Amino acid sequence: MGIDVHHITKRFGDFVALDDVSLSIPTGQLTALLGPSGGGKSTLLRIIAGLEEPDSGTVTIEGVDATALPPQRRNVGFVFQHYAAFKHLSVYRNVAFGLEIRKRPKDEIRTRVMELLELVHLEQFADRYPAQLSGGQRQRMALARALAVEPSVMLLDEPFGALDAQVRRELRDWLRRLHDEVHVTTVFVTHDQEEALEVSDEIVVINQGAVEQTGTPSALYDQPANEFVMRFLGPVTHLGGHLVRPHDIDISLTPEPATHAATVSRIQRVGFEVRVEARTADTTDADEVSIQLTRGLADRLDLAVGQQLWLRASHDASALDLTDTPALAVS
Amino acid sequence: MTRSSAATVAPGRRHRTRWIRPAPGVGRLGRGGALGLGLATLWLSLLVLIPLAAVVLKSFSHGAGNFWSAVTAPDALAALRLTVETSLLVSLVDVVMGTLVAWVLVRDEFVGKRILEVVIDLPFALPTIVAGLVLLALYGPQSPLHVNLAQSRAAVFLALLFVTLPFVVRTVEPVLIELDHDMEEAAASLGASRFVVFRRIVLPNLAPAIAAGTALSFARAISEYGATVLLSGNIPLKTQVASVQIAGQIESDNTAGAAAVATVLLVTALLVMIALTLLQRWARRRG
Ligand SMILES: Nc1ncnc2c1ncn2[C@@H]1O[C@H](COP(=O)(O)OP(=O)(O)OP(=O)(O)O)[C@@H](O)[C@H]1O
Numbered sequence: 229m230g231i232d233v234h235h236i237t238k239r240f241g242d243f244v245a246l247d248d249v250s251l252s253i254p255t256g257q258l259t260a261l262l263g264p265s266g267g268g269k270s271t272l273l274r275i276i277a278g279l280e281e282p283d284s285g286t287v288t289i290e291g292v293d294a295t296a297l298p299p300q301r302r303n304v305g306f307v308f309q310h311y312a313a314f315k316h317l318s319v320y321r322n323v324a325f326g327l328e329i330r331k332r333p334k335d336e337i338r339t340r341v342m343e344l345l346e347l348v349h350l351e352q353f354a355d356r357y358p359a360q361l362s363g364g365q366r367q368r369m370a371l372a373r374a375l376a377v378e379p380s381v382m383l384l385d386e387p388f389g390a391l392d393a394q395v396r397r398e399l400r401d402w403l404r405r406l407h408d409e410v411h412v413t414t415v416f417v418t419h420d421q422e423e424a425l426e427v428s429d430e431i432v433v434i435n436q437g438a439v440e441q442t443g444t445p446s447a448l449y450d451q452p453a454n455e456f457v458m459r460f461l462g463p464v465t466h467l468g469g470h471l472v473r474p475h476d477i478d479i480s481l482t483p484e485p486a487t488h489a490a491t492v493s494r495i496q497r498v499g500f501e502v503r504v505e506a507r508t509a510d511t512t513d514a515d516e517v518s519i520q521l522t523r524g525l526a527d528r529l530d531l532a533v534g535q536q537l538w539l540r541a542s543h544d545a546s547a548l549d550l551t552d553t554p555a556l557a558v559s
Numbered sequence: 560m561t562r563s564s565a566a567t568v569a570p571g572r573r574h575r576t577r578w579i580r581p582a583p584g585v586g587r588l589g590r591g592g593a594l595g596l597g598l599a600t601l602w603l604s605l606l607v608l609i610p611l612a613a614v615v616l617k618s619f620s621h622g623a624g625n626f627w628s629a630v631t632a633p634d635a636l637a638a639l640r641l642t643v644e645t646s647l648l649v650s651l652v653d654v655v656m657g658t659l660v661a662w663v664l665v666r667d668e669f670v671g672k673r674i675l676e677v678v679i680d681l682p683f684a685l686p687t688i689v690a691g692l693v694l695l696a697l698y699g700p701q702s703p704l705h706v707n708l709a710q711s712r713a714a715v716f717l718a719l720l721f722v723t724l725p726f727v728v729r730t731v732e733p734v735l736i737e738l739d740h741d742m743e744e745a746a747a748s749l750g751a752s753r754f755v756v757f758r759r760i761v762l763p764n765l766a767p768a769i770a771a772g773t774a775l776s777f778a779r780a781i782s783e784y785g786a787t788v789l790l791s792g793n794i795p796l797k798t799q800v801a802s803v804q805i806a807g808q809i810e811s812d813n814t815a816g817a818a819a820v821a822t823v824l825l826v827t828a829l830l831v832m833i834a835l836t837l838l839q840r841w842a843r844r845r846g
């Protein structure tokens with residue numbers, strides 16, 4: 229159930245946008261498609277919605293094979309990055325559109341539309357035209373419009389991509405709350421790892437037309453399948469031939485077994501956090517290591533530039549051994 | 560297509576009072592704006608309003624009775640009827656075909672598209688008398704197609720169709736190119752069939768351009784002279800159009816009579832423009 233994507237391949241001319249992608253998206257959850265620009269996220273979402281046709285493979289939505297169905301009959305709600313508001317219709321008529329063309333009774337439409345406008349906090353804007361709304365309001369209208377026809381899945385293509393950081397953050401939290409209320413299977417595309425980690429139940433990392441990894445936000449963050457995923461989900465640094473997160477490094481002021489000696493080259497305080505750059509003295513691969521620590525810890529250690537440290541990855545850290553996994557191409 | 564909010568309810572006041580605020584920019588012209596408005600008014604007056612007023616005044620120079628008899632003279636009435644009726648019909652055809660041609664040019668890829676783009680502008684580029692010659696050669700007594708429309712009303716219809724072809728196409732085309740394709744996809748995924756998408760999303764967004772193109776078409780059609788005169792044979796009471804009738808009146812020194820017919824044409828053109836604007840508003844209100 230949910231959405232099942234089987235061996236989807238999509239080419240644009242010679243360019244392979246999706247290369248044999250298979251994916252299972254669970255019912256009722258909020259799933260993020262995360263990946264760098266040009267990775268194929270939009271293409272995959274549009275194939276699920278029927279707006280793009282795959283060269284091969286199948287799409288199943290809530291148990292129904294939708295591969296041959298036109299977008300009209302897939303019962304998906306699609307939200308576009310640039311709102312796709314019907315400019316010539318009022319907010320009310322925008323939201324009512326799907327119900328009007330289904331020839332629902334007027335009273336029923338009115339009740340449902342007002343209910344939805346309330347849900348997206350636009351009830352006082354019913355008579356306005358899209359041009360009179362802010363970007364965030366337009367996108368909420370687009371969400372209400374898609375929800376009006378009670379779709380079995382909601383697909384959102386970078387819904388907050390065109391908004392400024394502040395509004396983006398607000399809407400992101402709001403989307404999470406909305407999803408907890410409405411519980412419709414939702415897939416949203418983003419290239420912002422923070423957005424994906426904060427909002428979603430599941431993350432699918434897509435890169436160069438292929439799925440790199442699927443899992444919960446913490447699974448992906450803590451057990452990245454490869455270097456690409458690890459790098460994409462957060463800051464990384466090198467330590468003794470391993471890739472580790474800067475906050476996963478233990479510092480000792482005296483030599484300990486299995487540590488790497490290093491010299492502090494830079495200390496920077498950023499609010500609550502302190503970033504330390506240190507140079508390891510390993511004979512084989514001398515590295516510039518970044519370490520992230522809390523201000524309290526930094527104060528206790530009383531670090532100074534030029535000081536000698538011994539570093540090692542914390543025992544529960546996610547670390548990738550760069551010597552035995554062949555480094556993946558990172559674009 | 561932005562609508563300015565003319566009436567805004569003041570926040571926090573939920574009484575019956577509605578604060579009517581002028582849309583931004585209205586009623587508060589800066590110095591530059593005032594200068595621009597003055598210049599535009601002067602320009603329009605010199606070029607359009609004063610000459611038009613002169614024509615209208617001239618037409619009544621021998622009194623309303625003379626105006627009426629000039630307009631209802633059999634040849635004048637026949638010419639006016641032929642001109643207005645044919646122009647309306649031609650405009651109607653232009654609405655449908657012009658929109659269709661614009662659609663094909665924008666949305667379809669086919670060989671010869673570039674050539675078609677140029678061909679559409681030909682009626683613009685040709686001096687209308689040349690268009691008349693072309694039509695005479697094609698559909699005259701020596702027609703290579705064996706279609707002889709000479710001296711028939713069909714000739715007038717055909718000539719007007721020819722010269723008005725580009726208007727709707729050229730006004731609709733840029734709007735169609737700029738039309739946000741996401742809107743159509745959004746409508747489709749909300750369950751709208753291709754026809755419904757066209758009817759409820761595309762058409763309303765094209766309507767202003769179609770109306771503008773139609774107004775131009777109609778205006779051009781009622782004023783056409785050169786393209787019609789050769790093939791139609793210019794037979795009074797049968798195939799003579801108003802502009803040719805006016806020219807004839809002037810040649811026989813009946814300037815007031817010519818001005819009277821011209822005034823009727825002018826009023827008709829105005830009425831059609833107003834009707835198109837009203838139609839558009841009505842269509843918008845109905846969605
Ligand atoms: N209609 C098209 N014609 C040709 N190439 C296309 C088309 N649509 C997408 N592509 C190509 O397919 C690749 C994947 O595009 P897609 O839009 O799916 O990327 P994305 O992951 O959504 O990126 P972004 O985050 O920038 O939106 C890109 O390299 C793009 O150039």
Ligand SMILES: [Mg+2]
Pocket residue numbers: 269270271385386417
């Ligand atoms: Mg995209």
